[in-house]
Amino acid sequence: MKDADLTEHETGSATVFRGKLLHVKRDTVRLPDGKAATREYIEHGGAVMIIPVLGSGELVMERQFRYVMRRHCIEFPAGKIDPGEEPLATARRELLEETGYVAREWIYLTTIHPTVAYSTERILVYLARGLEQRGSRLDEGEFLEVLQLTPAALLELVRAGEISDVKTVMGALWLEKLLRGEWTAGPALP
Numbered sequence: 001m002k003d004a005d006l007t008e009h010e011t012g013s014a015t016v017f018r019g020k021l022l023h024v025k026r027d028t029v030r031l032p033d034g035k036a037a038t039r040e041y042i043e044h045g046g047a048v049m050i051i052p053v054l055g056s057g058e059l060v061m062e063r064q065f066r067y068v069m070r071r072h073c074i075e076f077p078a079g080k081i082d083p084g085e086e087p088l089a090t091a092r093r094e095l096l097e098e099t100g101y102v103a104r105e106w107i108y109l110t111t112i113h114p115t116v117a118y119s120t121e122r123i124l125v126y127l128a129r130g131l132e133q134r135g136s137r138l139d140e141g142e143f144l145e146v147l148q149l150t151p152a153a154l155l156e157l158v159r160a161g162e163i164s165d166v167k168t169v170m171g172a173l174w175l176e177k178l179l180r181g182e183w184t185a186g187p188a189l190p
Contacts, residue, residue, distance in 0.1 A: 006032055008030065008032070008037070008039070011028045011036065012028040013028075014027075021080065022042045022043060022044050022119075023043040024041075024042055025041055041119060042120065043119075045081055045083065046081045046122045046124070047080050047124075048078060048081060048087050048091040048094060048124045049124070049126070049167045050076060050077045050091050050095050050125075050126050051125065052076075052099065052101055052103065052128045052129075053129050055130075055131070058149060059151060059175070060101060061074055061147050061154070062076070062077055062146055065143070073163070074165075077098045078167060088126070088189055091126045091128070092106075096137065098138065098146070100133050100135045100137075101131045103131050104129065104131075105129040106126055107127040107129075107185045108124065108126055109127055109185055110125050111123065111124050112167065112170050123167050125171060126189075127174075151175055154172050
């Protein structure tokens with residue numbers, strides 16, 4: 001079966017909710033068999049995630065309370081791309097704001113789509129090396145703890161289910177593959 005045989009075609013669209021972070025949409029579509037269906041989804045402007053690696057090989061991580069989950073989560077630094085902002089600029093800004101670090105070397109790794117069934121969100125993943133501490137500048141209302149973990153400790157937290165954030169789990173996978181030499185990263189970015 002060709003891809004075109006599975007394609008759904010939009011026949012109508014409505015915005016259900018327009019918020020600061022995301023918008024909820026309800027579209028009607030024509031299915032491959034010609035029938036109609038409804039698709040509800042979230043429009044999201046995109047984000048970045050940074051895998052910051054210290055000279056020691058330890059990783060710079062964050063622990064923060066995630067209200068929706070009602071628990072504290074350990075994650076890689078990440079943040080929303082502002083309208084008109086280049087993703088690498090977002091990554092540099094978020095790393096400094098949240099952790100206080102700047103990086104000499106930036107390498108784009110991949111783009112992930114964490115919830116393809118109901119969100120347009122994409123997360124560009126960067127590896128950051130050559131870190132230097134400059135002091136964090138958290139946004140108003142943002143509270144987090146910066147910590148350092150070895151790659152082995154990160155993988156154990158993922159295995160144990162203590163880290164379930166999909167972007168951080170994917171970052172752990174990428175990092176493990178890079179450290180084992182099984183995958184290669186792209187060229188460093190300026």
